[in-house]
Amino acid sequence: MDHIVTFERFQRVGRRWLAKAVSELAWEEVFGCSESRLELTSGVVYTYRAVRRIWGNLDIDATTIRRDGDEPDPLQFVIDARDELGMNPATEAMFLQELKNTLRQDCAIDVRWGKRTADELTDLPTDSLHAALEGHPKAVANKGRLGWGVDDLARYGPENGAPIRLEWLALDPGRVRQGRGAGIESECLLRSALGDDQTRRLLAEAGGTERVFMPVHPWQWDHCLAQSLVADIAENRVERLGPFGPPFVASPSLRTLVPKDGGPYEIKLALGILNTSAWRGMPGKYIEQGAAISDWVADIVAADPVTAPFVTVQKEVLGLWWDDPLMAQAPDAPYRWHETLGAIWRQNGEFLLPGRRVLMMAALFHEGADNEPLAAAFARKAGLPLEEWLRRLFEVSVVPLWHILCRYGLAFIAHGQNINVVLHANVPVGITVKDFQGDLDLVDRDFPEAESLPPAARAVLPRKPPAYIVHNIQTAHFVTVLRFLSAGLARRGLLPEDRFYALLRQVLHAYIAAHPELSDRFALFDLFQAKMPRVAINRVRFQIGYEDSAARPLPARGTDLDNPLAAPLEPAADYDAVSSAAQ
Numbered sequence: 001m002d003h004i005v006t007f008e009r010f011q012r013v014g015r016r017w018l019a020k021a022v023s024e025l026a027w028e029e030v031f032g033c034s035e036s037r038l039e040l041t042s043g044v045v046y047t048y049r050a051v052r053r054i055w056g057n058l059d060i061d062a063t064t065i066r067r068d069g070d071e072p073d074p075l076q077f078v079i080d081a082r083d084e085l086g087m088n089p090a091t092e093a094m095f096l097q098e099l100k101n102t103l104r105q106d107c108a109i110d111v112r113w114g115k116r117t118a119d120e121l122t123d124l125p126t127d128s129l130h131a132a133l134e135g136h137p138k139a140v141a142n143k144g145r146l147g148w149g150v151d152d153l154a155r156y157g158p159e160n161g162a163p164i165r166l167e168w169l170a171l172d173p174g175r176v177r178q179g180r181g182a183g184i185e186s187e188c189l190l191r192s193a194l195g196d197d198q199t200r201r202l203l204a205e206a207g208g209t210e211r212v213f214m215p216v217h218p219w220q221w222d223h224c225l226a227q228s229l230v231a232d233i234a235e236n237r238v239e240r241l242g243p244f245g246p247p248f249v250a251s252p253s254l255r256t257l258v259p260k261d262g263g264p265y266e267i268k269l270a271l272g273i274l275n276t277s278a279w280r281g282m283p284g285k286y287i288e289q290g291a292a293i294s295d296w297v298a299d300i301v302a303a304d305p306v307t308a309p310f311v312t313v314q315k316e317v318l319g320l321w322w323d324d325p326l327m328a329q330a331p332d333a334p335y336r337w338h339e340t341l342g343a344i345w346r347q348n349g350e351f352l353l354p355g356r357r358v359l360m361m362a363a364l365f366h367e368g369a370d371n372e373p374l375a376a377a378f379a380r381k382a383g384l385p386l387e388e389w390l391r392r393l394f395e396v397s398v399v400p401l402w403h404i405l406c407r408y409g410l411a412f413i414a415h416g417q418n419i420n421v422v423l424h425a426n427v428p429v430g431i432t433v434k435d436f437q438g439d440l441d442l443v444d445r446d447f448p449e450a451e452s453l454p455p456a457a458r459a460v461l462p463r464k465p466p467a468y469i470v471h472n473i474q475t476a477h478f479v480t481v482l483r484f485l486s487a488g489l490a491r492r493g494l495l496p497e498d499r500f501y502a503l504l505r506q507v508l509h510a511y512i513a514a515h516p517e518l519s520d521r522f523a524l525f526d527l528f529q530a531k532m533p534r535v536a537i538n539r540v541r542f543q544i545g546y547e548d549s550a551a552r553p554l555p556a557r558g559t560d561l562d563n564p565l566a567a568p569l570e571p572a573a574d575y576d577a578v579s580s581a582a583q
Helices: 007-027 074-080 089-113 118-122 126-131 150-156 186-194 196-206 218-228 230-234 290-303 374-382 386-396 398-408 455-460 471-491 497-514 516-524 538-544 575-582
Strands: 037-039 045-047 050-052 058-060 167-171 176-180 212-216 238-243 248-250 256-259 265-269 311-313 316-322 342-347 357-360 410-412 419-424 427-433 440-443
Touching: 007 058, 007 074, 007 089, 007 538, 058 471, 074 089, 089 150, 089 538, 118 374, 126 357, 150 218, 167 196, 167 218, 176 212, 176 290, 186 196, 186 212, 186 265, 186 316, 196 238, 212 218, 212 265, 212 316, 212 342, 218 230, 218 238, 230 238, 290 311, 290 316, 290 398, 290 455, 374 386, 374 471, 386 398, 386 419, 386 427, 386 497, 398 410, 398 471, 398 497, 398 516, 410 471, 471 497, 497 516
Parallel strands: 311 427
Antiparallel strands: 037 045, 050 058, 167 212, 167 238, 176 316, 248 256, 256 265, 265 342, 316 342, 357 419, 410 440, 419 427
């Protein structure tokens, strides 16, 4: 008997999913609905109680949802909304499978973590807290994990926290692209990550150090590499060495693993599964320059007085990617077939900052069983009024991100997994930034402040115009993180949304006043325009289906959003005073 999925639990998580799906799909303009009613062309009517929030999204009370007056079924909703969703039959069937997988994992999260209050969740170790998170807030089928069965989910799903031992391969160095950070030597890295004894055993198994040693996810070896590397193994370009090293656990991104018992490095590995719209492989485009880019970013933020107190770079110390000799002759093959074997070692945030907590930004809007956002629990434990806690959060996160964009033309895609908040005694004191493999853009103008960027690194970074690149903050951070945090605080009656964004405006305008030398850049990367693009991610999957493509799918665009930061400004706080308090 499956004790994870019960009738009562499936109803509970199904209602929560429906509330999210109706809200996000209406916000993406897949269909229109009111604050109480969704009428579908199938003739089915869904009713509920909801509040329209400041970004135009519906905040639906999941307990009130009814389908034609009866108990709703999340899977039936997809059939009821068939005309509106616009999927062809094959796409609809695959989406239903993604949704079924998501609902089952929502049940698994509910079993293990669903009864804990916000206070209890904030008391958990960081890895356990991350395991309790519900996944991408905008993707409606956010735990599809196509390719994994229930045994795989038990072994490798982040919600379970099971220990994972890395498999190791010894590779022909002539087929491996590498990028390493300054001063990084492979054997020293191995000893730091695996320990002396395990490193000696690994090297002895390979018979020397002339090969490149690459870790792989055990699922990837069993379900992909053991077969796809058959010719390379036969011709001695690849040798499997077996499992080595300490246990790791999966983070919510699935392919990023962190050392279970602490350690200097986390590792990002290729996974041949489809999750939240893309195959989770490892592209080779940036691998040779990722470490150099992260070294450069670390240097500029450490030398800048605005960012130095607050920003820590989780540097990529070593990137490896297998340049498959056969697939190299098929450059137009779908991207997933070029991304089956790769690894990135990067610094572990909590190891870099001992005594401080390094949490995914997505943790802040997660809610406990008492419906309290974790940000509110952290503020209470810090002994700070919520507004003061949020002011410090904005000061150490949004201001540095915007400063780096305005001064250097460099934009992090600042969603809830790429940007971590650093807490000391539960107070926000900084952020860490990571993931320089495709989640970092450079403005399409040559800023003198960025002249020191190495030419080879500059050549691989995407160059984008100011009006586009500013949305790495607006869409990835404001809409994908702060939208959910402000709604959760308002729902709980802790802070009205207009006040939430007034605080953010105050902090940003105080920063503007303190840096008149950047006035042209502030206008170039304007966070305060009345309208901003609405970016849709679910609608794209409905349109393009699940067939392989040569490139990762791009989001769609809807009608423009009203920007909450464009509202009239309240008196600005003193930037220097806020900055000093945040330190």
